[in-house]
Amino acid sequence: MSTRPPYNTADARPVSPILEPGHTYASVTDKISAIVLTRPTSLGWVAGFALTFTLVMVLTVSVAWLVAKGVGIWGINIPVGWGFAIVNFVWWIGIGHAGTLISAILFLLNQQWRTSINRFAEAMTLFAVACAGLFPLIHTGRPWMAYYMFPYPSTMYLWPQFRSPLIWDVFAVSTYGTVSLLFWGVGLIPDLATLRDRAVTKPKQIIYGMLAMGWRGSARHWHRYQSAYLLLAGLATPLVLSVHTVVSFDFSIAIVPGWHTTIFPPYFVAGAIYSGFAMVLTIAIPLRKAYDLEDFITMRHLENMAKVMLATGLIVAYGYYFEWFMSVYSGNKFDLYLTKMRFHGPYSHFYYALILCNILTPQLLWFRKVRTNIPALFIMSLIINTGMWLERFVIVVISLTRDFMPSAWGRYSATFWDYATFVGTLGLFTMLLFLFVRVLPAISIAEMRELVRHTSGEHE
Amino acid sequence: MAQIFHRSTNFISKVSVFFGALLAALALGGVMGLARAPYLTNQNVTREQPIQFSHKHHVGDDGIDCRYCHTGVETSATAGIPPTKTCMNCHSVLFNNAGYLEPVRESYRTDKAIEWVRVHRLADYVYFNHSIHVNKGVGCSSCHGQVNQMPLMFQASPLLMQWCLDCHRNPEAVLRPRDQVFNMDWKAPSNQAEIGKRLAAEYKIPSVDQLQSCSTCHR
Numbered sequence: 001m002s003t004r005p006p007y008n009t010a011d012a013r014p015v016s017p018i019l020e021p022g023h024t025y026a027s028v029t030d031k032i033s034a035i036v037l038t039r040p041t042s043l044g045w046v047a048g049f050a051l052t053f054t055l056v057m058v059l060t061v062s063v064a065w066l067v068a069k070g071v072g073i074w075g076i077n078i079p080v081g082w083g084f085a086i087v088n089f090v091w092w093i094g095i096g097h098a099g100t101l102i103s104a105i106l107f108l109l110n111q112q113w114r115t116s117i118n119r120f121a122e123a124m125t126l127f128a129v130a131c132a133g134l135f136p137l138i139h140t141g142r143p144w145m146a147y148y149m150f151p152y153p154s155t156m157y158l159w160p161q162f163r164s165p166l167i168w169d170v171f172a173v174s175t176y177g178t179v180s181l182l183f184w185g186v187g188l189i190p191d192l193a194t195l196r197d198r199a200v201t202k203p204k205q206i207i208y209g210m211l212a213m214g215w216r217g218s219a220r221h222w223h224r225y226q227s228a229y230l231l232l233a234g235l236a237t238p239l240v241l242s243v244h245t246v247v248s249f250d251f252s253i254a255i256v257p258g259w260h261t262t263i264f265p266p267y268f269v270a271g272a273i274y275s276g277f278a279m280v281l282t283i284a285i286p287l288r289k290a291y292d293l294e295d296f297i298t299m300r301h302l303e304n305m306a307k308v309m310l311a312t313g314l315i316v317a318y319g320y321y322f323e324w325f326m327s328v329y330s331g332n333k334f335d336l337y338l339t340k341m342r343f344h345g346p347y348s349h350f351y352y353a354l355i356l357c358n359i360l361t362p363q364l365l366w367f368r369k370v371r372t373n374i375p376a377l378f379i380m381s382l383i384i385n386t387g388m389w390l391e392r393f394v395i396v397v398i399s400l401t402r403d404f405m406p407s408a409w410g411r412y413s414a415t416f417w418d419y420a421t422f423v424g425t426l427g428l429f430t431m432l433l434f435l436f437v438r439v440l441p442a443i444s445i446a447e448m449r450e451l452v453r454h455t456s457g458e459h460e
Numbered sequence: 461m462a463q464i465f466h467r468s469t470n471f472i473s474k475v476s477v478f479f480g481a482l483l484a485a486l487a488l489g490g491v492m493g494l495a496r497a498p499y500l501t502n503q504n505v506t507r508e509q510p511i512q513f514s515h516k517h518h519v520g521d522d523g524i525d526c527r528y529c530h531t532g533v534e535t536s537a538t539a540g541i542p543p544t545k546t547c548m549n550c551h552s553v554l555f556n557n558a559g560y561l562e563p564v565r566e567s568y569r570t571d572k573a574i575e576w577v578r579v580h581r582l583a584d585y586v587y588f589n590h591s592i593h594v595n596k597g598v599g600c601s602s603c604h605g606q607v608n609q610m611p612l613m614f615q616a617s618p619l620l621m622q623w624c625l626d627c628h629r630n631p632e633a634v635l636r637p638r639d640q641v642f643n644m645d646w647k648a649p650s651n652q653a654e655i656g657k658r659l660a661a662e663y664k665i666p667s668v669d670q671l672q673s674c675s676t677c678h679r
Binding site: 152153154155156157158196202205206209213214 | 464465469470473492495496620621622625626
């Protein structure tokens with residue numbers, strides 16, 4: 001029996017490590033905790049925070065105006081009652097999915113490269129879910145009545161309509177938010193204890209101390225922590241698939257042409273992971289640059305994420321192809337007409353832009369040169385996120401404006417307040433990320449220490 | 461390094477988990493209870509009226525029929541508040557010098573209605589019709605309570621939607637023969653289940669599906 005590998009190892013291209021060599025337990029801990037505790041607040045952070053905070057004020061004003069005037073300030077009307085609110089909801093909730101995939105599924109699959117990106121990806125998930133949840137809430141027009149959607153013992157003897165996918169959404173998204181928060185919170189405990197022990201001022205010690213919940217790092221603590229983390233990972237794993245499946249039901253349960261297809265759940269999930277990884281890249285690239293984390297978030301991470309984007313992008317392309325194929329193959333005149341409207345209708349430029357962003361651009365990721373070119377990856381991640389937003393716009397708007405009867409056809413255009421609300425949530429999302437990197441460790445210190453142990457053999 | 465927290469924090473933090481859950485449960489239960497409480501539903505709350513009119517005296521002691529004053533109850537949506545003239549039918553001769561009836565006589569003289577304070581107020585988005593209930597064998601006292609025993613009027617029922625639906629989902633339990641509708645002392649007989657079923661068929665009460673359909677009451 002030969003032990004020789006089937007290829008000449010000298011020819012194999014070198015794989016960049018998931019942790020640059022030379023790091024010790026101490027150096028990893030120092031470097032990550034310093035971002036929170038000792039590093040002075042940079043001018044760039046202040047400027048970025050100020051800008052995003054301004055956008056949050058834009059959001060506050062938009063929502064306040066919405067509450068004062070009603071949803072009429074948006075461009076929605078019959079036949080397009082969904083508009084930007086639902087487009088943005090689906091877009092944001094999709095972005096969250098990468099965080100859960102990285103933290104739960106890649107954890108269960110023992111993918112070590114997840115270690116240095118899971119913490120901020122999970123934070124991204126939480127912030128994206130917060131932005132996503134806002135939209136259906138304010139889209140109801142009376143957000144203070146939103147508790148009607150939960151099954152509580154009301155004085156009206158009424159339950160929510162359990163046959164409606166919109167109610168499934170409430171459960172799917174609130175479960176997702178809760179489990180993501182728990183998973184993130186549990187994962188943070190050992191790191192919070194590290195911060196508590198390294199903090200020098202009393203208030204910081206007390207705050208981190210309370211959040212660390214008495215963590216002492218004993219063997220028993222670690223044992224319980226790891227079982228809890230594993231269980232939560234198991235709990236979060238089905239959510240990666242279920243949440244966007246339920247979101248896709250919002251559309252596919254309806255009989256509207258272009259919505260009523262069985263391909264929606266898998267292609268929505270793939271699209272969610274696609275856009276989520278694009279967003280992780282959008283965050284990771286500036287983050288590693290600004291805080292000198294190139295040793296931890298290496299080329300290997302960026303390349304792996306690029307590969308995931310390529311794979312999910314191809315699934316999404318397959319989904320688009322089958323939407324087209326099924327309408328042609330079925331010969332259903334309403335479906336056929338909708339497909340025609342996608343290519344030649346009043347919103348066709350959105351559809352062509354979508355194909356350019358989501359199908360053609362990511363094909364460049366086949367080339368290693370592109371996958372390892374950081375500016376190219378950054379631009380591509382922005383293009384893919386734009387493309388995924390366009391996808392939801394195409395699904396919501398084109399279908400609703402071209403229903404079965406010509407008398408029900410219409411047009412949709414967003415108003416100033418639609419844009420202001422959307423830009424406002426972008427600001428909220430980014431502002432929360434800015435706060436997050438300054439008050440919590442953006443990379444898991446405890447897991448990085450483990451990685452030091454695992455990889456130290458690799459480079460000896 | 462000095463400890464950040466005192467030893468007792470261990471105990472406090474464990475207990476706080478329990479009290480956190482308890483507090484959440486109490487808050488939720490409190491809100492649910494408050495929504496049903498007379499504080500918000502006004503159930504059993506007597507109102508100050510311009511004249512302390514006693515239904516107990518007029519209905520219970522004198523035996524005046526409901527319809528003598530509430531003339532619209534069999535034919536229209538509202539039962540109707542009687543005009544002062546109805547009072548004066550009797551009070552022009554009975555207690556016609558009583559001081560506390562002066563507002564009635566004044567209203568009669570000046571032709572200005574007495575401003576009674578409304579006791580039963582349904583939400584504006586509820587379409588309610590007295591005549592259909594009365595004509596289909598729902599008695600006054602089923603909703604308004606035993607008015608013949610009320611010295612001052614109060615709302616005997618909570619008027620919550622769940623209270624409406626209690627009956628709309630099971631109308632047989634309260635259906636009366638037509639001659640018993642205005643009987644304040646009617647009690648369901650022991651064979652009400654059987655009578656109710658027969659009366660429901662006789663009155664052609666629609667199916668429960670139709671009775672609890674949204675648009676039956678919200679039009």
